[in-house]
Structures are given as structure tokens and as C-alpha cells.
Amino acid sequence: xxxxxxxxxxxxxxxxxxxxxxxxxxxxxxxxxxxxxxxxxxxxxxxxxxxxxxxxxxxxxxxxxxxxxxxxxxxxxxxxxxxxxxxxxxxxxxxxxxxxxxxxxxxxxxxxxxxxxxxxxxxxxxxxxxxxxxxxxxxxxxxxxxxxxxxxxxxxxxxxxxxxxxxxxxxxxxxxxxxxxxxxxxxxxxxxxxxxxxxxxxxxxxxxxxxxxxxxxxxxxxxxxxxxxxxxxxxxxxxxxxxxxxxxxxxxx
Numbered sequence: 001x002x003x004x005x006x007x008x009x010x011x012x013x014x015x016x017x018x019x020x021x022x023x024x025x026x027x028x029x030x031x032x033x034x035x036x037x038x039x040x041x042x043x044x045x046x047x048x049x050x051x052x053x054x055x056x057x058x059x060x061x062x063x064x065x066x067x068x069x070x071x072x073x074x075x076x077x078x079x080x081x082x083x084x085x086x087x088x089x090x091x092x093x094x095x096x097x098x099x100x101x102x103x104x105x106x107x108x109x110x111x112x113x114x115x116x117x118x119x120x121x122x123x124x125x126x127x128x129x130x131x132x133x134x135x136x137x138x139x140x141x142x143x144x145x146x147x148x149x150x151x152x153x154x155x156x157x158x159x160x161x162x163x164x165x166x167x168x169x170x171x172x173x174x175x176x177x178x179x180x181x182x183x184x185x186x187x188x189x190x191x192x193x194x195x196x197x198x199x200x201x202x203x204x205x206x207x208x209x210x211x212x213x214x215x216x217x218x219x220x221x222x223x224x225x226x227x228x229x230x231x232x233x234x235x236x237x238x239x240x241x242x243x244x245x246x247x248x249x250x251x252x253x
Contacts, residue, residue: 009033051140058144058170059152063111070110084109095123098130112172121195124181128193132183145170145182159211167214180210184217192217 005011013031020027047053057065067084074086077093088107095102100123108114131141146152149164153171169182181195196213 051144054140055144059146061153061171063113066111067109095127098126100126113174115174121197124195125193128181128183128195132191132193142168142183158207160215163211163214178207178210180214184214 010031010033013033017027017031048056053065053069056062057069070084070087070091071082072087073082073090074084074088075082077090078086087110091107092102092105095105104118104120105123106116106118108116132138145168146154147165148154148157148159148167148169154167154169157171159167163184167182167184169180172179172181177197177199179195179197183191183193186192194214194217196210198209
């Protein structure tokens with residue numbers, strides 16, 4: 001099975017001990033963490049292709065995969081061992097390259113599972129746009145997002161019929177917080193990237209506000225304008241169609 005743990009080495013050692021016993025292989029001594037001499041490779045287990053790993057992460061909002069990918073990115077960028085700090089450094093470098101003002105951004109971890117993470121709606125849309133402008137990753141990235149009404153975290157999400165099978169997005173949530181980022185189709189094959197973020201609302205209100213935002217964007221693409229119904233809480237939206245620079249609407253209390 002799959003389990004999250006904050007002590008991976010002892011956990012692995014104990015699992016290995018049990019497997020050895022089940023295979024009637026004698027085991028003596030104790031499990032401890034440390035350096036060994038005369039090390040040699042016992043086994044290599046190939047992973048899925050990165051595209052499928054990202055699909056598992058985005059379709060089902062898997063925080064554990066996100067944390068491991070950030071550590072792997074850190075190891076590839078700054079050398080092993082992979083750490084969260086190295087991965088965040090690499091992510092920050094990537095954000096700078098696509099034009100994000102990283103002075104106003106704070107990344108605490110890989111999954112976003114922290115209230116200390118800070119990034120603007122405009123920055124998230126810049127990330128989405130960078131992904132679709134790079135053909136090396138565009139097809140795999142778009143297909144990794146959940147499809148409204150069909151799969152992943154969007155499968156049972158209540159939304160207008162017009163968005164089913166069309167809206168591709170990644171959901172995100174903490175207690176009292178909800179966000180939605182992704183793409184809807186525009187004219188002449190263009191994609192409209194969007195991000196919306198809400199907090200301090202009652203749980204069942206989130207989907208309604210997100211749907212209104214996406215539907216307004218979808219319906220107003222032809223006239224290149226948009227009308228957003230605000231509420232009494234700070235809300236941030238960002239979208240792009242078809243201008244080069246994302247537009248941002250912020251509604252304050």
C-alpha cells in the first residue's frame with residue numbers, strides 16, 4: 001500500500017524486514033539510520049514517465065507527489081540529496097524566467113499545503129501561459145488537468161452543462177480557502193488561462209462563485225470584456241484572452 005510518513009528510512013527498514021520474514025529470509029540485528037561501508041546496488045525500480053506522475057498529481061490533487069517532485073527538482077538542479085529548500089530555489093528561478101515578480105512571492109513547500117505560501121493570481125496565470133507556450137510540455141500538462149464532469153477532482157463538481165468536458169482545471173483548497181486554475185477554449189483555437197481564489201466563504205459557496213467567474217469569462221471572450229460579481233470578501237481573479245499580459249481584477253471588502 002501507499003502511506004505518508006515523516007520518517008521514511010525507519011519505515012522502509014521495517015517494511016523490508018517484514019518482507020524478508022515473509023520470504024523466509026533470516027534477519028538479525030536492528031534497523032538504524034546511518035552510513036554504510038561497501039555499499040552496492042540491490043535493486044532498481046523504474047518509475048512511471050514524468051508525464052504520468054504529473055497527471056496523477058494534478059488529476060487527484062496528490063500533495064505527497066508534489067512534495068517529492070519538488071525535492072527531485074532540487075536534486076536535479078543543485079545536486080543530491082533532493083530537499084525542499086533546493087526545490088524551492090529551482091522553482092523561484094523558473095518563476096523569474098517567465099516574468100513573475102518573485103519579490104512578492106513566497107513558496108513554503110511543494111504542495112501548497114500551507115497558509116504561508118503567497119503568490120498572486122497574475123503569477124499563476126503567467127505559469128499557465130508559459131506551460132502552453134512550450135510545446136515540449138504543453139500536451140502532457142493540459143491533459144494532466146481534471147476535466148469538468150469527467151474525471152479527477154472535477155468529476156463530481158456541480159457546474160453548468162456548458163463547461164462539462166470543456167473546462168480543464170486544477171482545484172485547490174484549505175479550510176476556508178478555495179481556488180481554481182486552468183483553461184477554457186476561446187475563438188480560433190485559442191486557450192484562455194484563468195485563476196480565481198476565494199477565502200472566508202462558506203464551503204458550498206465556493207463552487208458557485210468559481211462557476212460564475214468561469215462562465216462569465218467563457219461567455220465574454222467574443223467581445224473581449226468580462227463582468228465579475230464580487231462579494232464582501234477579498235477576492236482575486238486573473239485571466240488572459242487573447243492579450244499577452246494577464247488582466248487582474250481584485251474586489252476588496
